[in-house]
Amino acid sequence: ASTTGAMRWTVHVEVRLKPRASSRFDTIRNLVHSYVTSFERLVLPSTLSGWEDIPELLSSVERISVCEAQCPTASLKMEEMVIQAHVYQPSDGDAFEEFSNSSGSRGEDDDTMAASICELPNRSYEGLWDSLIYAGDIKMKLLDYIHATLVLSDANVDFNLVSWNRVVLLHGPPGTGKTSLCRALGQKLAIRLSHRYSHARLLEINSHSLFSKWFSESGKLVQRLFNNITELVEEEDGFVVVLIDEVESLTAARAGAMAGTEPSDGLRVVNALLTQLDKLKTRKNVLIMATSNLVKAIDTAFVDRADIIQYVDLPSREAIYEILRTCLCEMILKGIVASVTIPTLKQVQMYELVSKVNGRSDVADGQERSRSIGLRLLALAFQCRKQGMSGRALRRLPVLALARYIGLGNVGLAPGPSSSSTQPTAGRSSP
Ligand code: ADP
Numbered sequence: 001a002s003t004t005g006a007m008r009w010t011v012h013v014e015v016r017l018k019p020r021a022s023s024r025f026d027t028i029r030n031l032v033h034s035y036v037t038s039f040e041r042l043v044l045p046s047t048l049s050g051w052e053d054i055p056e057l058l059s060s061v062e063r064i065s066v067c068e069a070q071c072p073t074a075s076l077k078m079e080e081m082v083i084q085a086h087v088y089q090p091s092d093g094d095a096f097e098e099f100s101n102s103s104g105s106r107g108e109d110d111d112t113m114a115a116s117i118c119e120l121p122n123r124s125y126e127g128l129w130d131s132l133i134y135a136g137d138i139k140m141k142l143l144d145y146i147h148a149t150l151v152l153s154d155a156n157v158d159f160n161l162v163s164w165n166r167v168v169l170l171h172g173p174p175g176t177g178k179t180s181l182c183r184a185l186g187q188k189l190a191i192r193l194s195h196r197y198s199h200a201r202l203l204e205i206n207s208h209s210l211f212s213k214w215f216s217e218s219g220k221l222v223q224r225l226f227n228n229i230t231e232l233v234e235e236e237d238g239f240v241v242v243l244i245d246e247v248e249s250l251t252a253a254r255a256g257a258m259a260g261t262e263p264s265d266g267l268r269v270v271n272a273l274l275t276q277l278d279k280l281k282t283r284k285n286v287l288i289m290a291t292s293n294l295v296k297a298i299d300t301a302f303v304d305r306a307d308i309i310q311y312v313d314l315p316s317r318e319a320i321y322e323i324l325r326t327c328l329c330e331m332i333l334k335g336i337v338a339s340v341t342i343p344t345l346k347q348v349q350m351y352e353l354v355s356k357v358n359g360r361s362d363v364a365d366g367q368e369r370s371r372s373i374g375l376r377l378l379a380l381a382f383q384c385r386k387q388g389m390s391g392r393a394l395r396r397l398p399v400l401a402l403a404r405y406i407g408l409g410n411v412g413l414a415p416g417p418s419s420s421s422t423q424p425t426a427g428r429s430s431p
Contacts, residue, residue, distance in 0.1 A: 011044065011081045012067040014191055016126070017089040021060035025087045025194075031057055032064060032085045042066050043075045045130070070140055088191045090126060091119035114210040115225055120190035120200040120241065129184040132177045133323050133391075135316040142168065142185055145308055146287065150193075153284045165281045165305045167288045169247070171295040172312035175390030178291040179245055181312070186241035189287065193239055197285065200239040201232060207250040219268035226276035233283050240286045247290040248297040270299055277305055314388050320381040321345055323391060327398045328377070336402070341367075343374035351375055 015032050017023075035051050036042070045068040051057045069076075118124075132139065149164055170178040183202065190200035210221060232240045244250070250273060280286050290306070292298055303309065315323060322345055331337040343351065351371050384394060 008080055008082050009069050009071045009076060011042065011069050011083055012192060013083055013085045014065050014067060015061060015085055015087045016063045017060055017087065018062045021089065023056060023060040028060055028087045029085050033083060036083050036085065037078060039078060041075050041077050044069050086191050086194055088121050088194050090121040090123040092123055114221055115203055115205045117201055117203045120202050121187050125183050125187040128180055129188055131326065132181055132184060133319045135319045138310060138312065143188065146189060159282065164307045166286055167277065167306045168308045169290045169292065169303065169306035170310050170312050171292040173314055173390060174293045175392030176312045176314060177391045178312050182243045182289040182291060189241065190239065197239040198237045202241045202243060203229060204243045204245060207244055207246045210250065219272045222269055222272040222276065233280065233286050236285060238285065242286065242288045244290040246292065247302065248292045248294045274301055315391055317381045317385040318345055320384050320394060321348065321378055323394045324377055324381060327395065331398060340373060341370045343370055348374035348378050352378060
C-alpha cells in the first residue's frame, strides 16, 4: 500500500516488555514507532539496541526485534517499509492447565492428560520461532496463510463462495520440528494479533493418550474437549490455537473400522472429531494445527479438511549448517567453547566457492581460523545430511561431542555462564 506507487513492505517489530512493566502498551508502541522510524535503514531480521537511552523504554522494555519479511534484500530503507510495532508481555512458562480424561473418574494410572492449555504469548516459547531453520520458506508461507484468512474474515467474504477450514496439517519424519513450529506459530500469532485480541491460548491435544488410553470413552472425550474449545472460542476477544499432535493415531481408526479391523469406537471418535472441526470453521478466532509423522495413516476426510498440507522434510545441508552454527554460537556465548567467529551460511558458501575455484581463499590472517572452522562445519553438515539426521538429533549433537571430549580427559568443567574467560576449553577438538 503506497501513495507513491512504489512497493512498500510491511515490517513487523516485536517489543517484549519486562515482567512487571507498568507502562501502557499504546504509549510504548508510539515511542517504539518513532524510535524505529528514525533509522534510515533496517536489517531484517535483527535485534535493535540504542532504545535504552529513552527512559520510558528502558524501564519497561526487554527486547525490540525486527522480524524477517518476504522482501528480496537483507535490509530495507525506511521509505520502503511500513512499520507495525507489536507490544507484548509473555506469560510465565508454568501457566499450564490440563484437561483430564473424564469428570472426576480418573483411574490410578490415568495421569496422562488428553490436553493441556497455556496462555500465549508465553515466555517458554520465546526464541522458538527463530531457532527453527528450514530450507524452504515454510515459516513465512504459514504466516502468509494466516494473514490471508484474516483479510478474508475481515472482509466478510461469503463462505458459500470462498471457504476455508482453518486447519493446517504439518507432516514429515519425526524430529523435524513440526510440533515446535505449531507452538512457535501460535506464539507469533498471539504477538501479531495482540491489537485485536486481548488474550490468546494454545490448547494441545495429545491424540495418542486421547485415543489409546480411554479407548471406549474417546468419542465422548473428543466431544467434551471440543465443548471446552467452543467455550474458549466463544470469548470473542480471545484467540485460540488448537494443536492436535500425532493426529494419525486419532484418525487411522476410521479407516480400520471401515475395513472391519477396528472396533466401531474408533469410528465414533473420528466422526466426533470431524463434526467438531466443521463447527469451528466459521469462527474467526480459532486456528487448528495438526501434526503427523505418517500422513498415509490419516483419514482422508481429515486431510481433505486441511487448507494447507505442508511436508516438513529432514534438514538440508544448509539448514544443518545453520542449526549447528547456532548450537556452537550458544556454547561460545556461554563460555563452554573458546571464542571464535563462526561464519554465517552466506559467508561459508562464499569461502567454499572461492576455495573450489582458487584452491584456497585470500582471507586475512585473522579470518583464517574462522574460515577453516566454517568449512569444517559445512563438511560436517554434509555428513549429517548423508545420514539423514533430524533437527532433534542435530540439536543434541553438541552434547554428545562435549561428552566425548570430556571422556578424553580434556576438560575440567566448563566455566560459569557469566565467565568472560578466554581460556580455550572445549574448543579445540570440536566440531
Ligand atoms: P516433531 O514434532 O517433528 O517430531 P519436534 O517439534 O518435537 O519435532 O522437534 C524437537 C526439537 O528438535 C525442536 O524443539 C528443535 O529443538 C529441534 N528441531 C527439529 N527440527 C528443527 C529445525 N528444522 N531447525 C531447528 N531445530 C529443529
